[in-house]
Amino acid sequence: MALLVYVDDILVANPNISLILQIKSQLNDQFQIKDLGPLKYFLGLEVARQRKGIVVSQRKYALELLDEAGFMESKDVHSPTVLSHKLSRNEGDPLDDNTQYRRLIGKLLYLNITRPDISFATQQLSQFLDKPTHLHLQAAHRVLRYLKQAPGQGLFFPAGSDFQLKAFSDFDWGACIESRKSVTGFCIFLGEALVSWKSKKQPTISRSSSEAEYRALAATTCEVQWLIYLLDEFFIHPNIPAAIYCDSKSAIAIAENPVYHERTKYIEIDCHLVREKLHKGIIKLFHVTSENQLVDVLTKAHCPNSFFKYVSKLGLFNLYNLACGGLSEDTKHSSNTPSIN
Structure with missing residues (x-):
């Protein structure tokens, strides 16, 4: 049983509806709760469910x-x-x-x-x-x-997705024009569903593009490991090794070859972290071309055409766009529980 609690709002999740009813009954005996039924709206999040999957939007x-x-x-x-x-x-x-x-x-x-x-x-x-x-x-x-x-655009979580973790890691070297710190970006998919992403300036200045890439790779590795631990708590065991895609061949070489001493002395801890997860079979590194690097949109600005090309592959879904199989105008205003057509 999973309970998500925020102040006086609670979400209850379990495949067995009878267990959910039992928990709600016990909570009601102690706190006199108000049952709002199946999840539709929670803290600004709108949830639409159908057999094809779930759409979460704001x-x-x-x-x-x-x-x-x-x-x-x-x-x-x-x-x-x-x-x-x-x-x-x-x-x-x-x-x-x-x-x-x-x-x-x-x-x-x-x-x-x-x-x-x-x-x-x-x-x-x-x-x-x-x-x-x-x-x-x-x-x-x-x-x-x-x-x-x-x-109305939001995230789509398909019902038939597999349990393979796939991550994309990228960077923009010296992107900050004032501090010359680089920007780390990553996005992680569980099957076809985007479950984690980040765009963040690195805390230190990188002396080379390989160093910046490797710091981004280390941050992505830590997030993948955390997601594996989290999924284990829900008794979900993703297929390992998790695939991590980056467009830097030098970063992959540093992770796989421990003799790159001159290039790695500034990032020794990150090197040991990634190399350990690689040797344990938790992750596997793959090279991807810059054109297919999805997370590039989280590290730098793009023109509208290239921006749309990357964003269209992140698993976003506009529930209210008829061209995407969304809702009609009449359905939007007549139903409180939108579904995917």
Whole structure:
């Protein structure tokens, strides 16, 4: 039995419905709970279930955010970032009141729960919470205009997916124009379902692209190991080794060949970590071309065409788009439990 508790809200999950009823009865005897039935809405997350799988989105939350910011009637865009513009602390006029900016970025970060396509943009914007400028606010408004084109887009978890963990690891060397720290990005699939992703600036400066790639690879390995432990708690045993794809042949060579002393002396702990998991058969490294590196969209800005190419492979699903087999307008407004057609 799995219980997810947040303050006074509880989700109960188990394949056996009789056990769920038993737990709810015991809870009601102690706390007088209110049973809301099958999961439809929880902390801003909208859940639609059907035999094909589950879609988790934040459409209502996204629409409320657009309405609050006054962008319901704005012109939408096809990517959350501008390829030719890198944000800096020293550009633009400081905002008189940064409360609005902080509130907006906080809401966008929460929207990342189901929208990996805005992870890189929000990671960039969150670096300027202490002293934002009007250019940072304009960049945040572009993310809102991107959300407007598909506020109902979310994650799709297919019912018939296998239990093979597949991870993509990438980096952008020296991406920060002020500190020259690199950006780590990874996304991890359980079968065809995207279950974990991250876009984050590395804590230290890397002296080479191989070093930056290897730090990203070590972060991905740690996340894969944690997911294996988590799945074991649910009595789910994924197939191992987990496949990790990266586009750096030098990083793979460092992991598989322990004699690269000169290249690895700055990242010795990361080298031992990845090499240990590799030798134990927990992970297996594969080379992937840059064109097929899905996580590239979490490490740098892209033009709309390349952005769509990568995002379309992340397992996102727009429940309210008829072209994707979604709901009609009448169904949207007449049903509280949307399903996949």
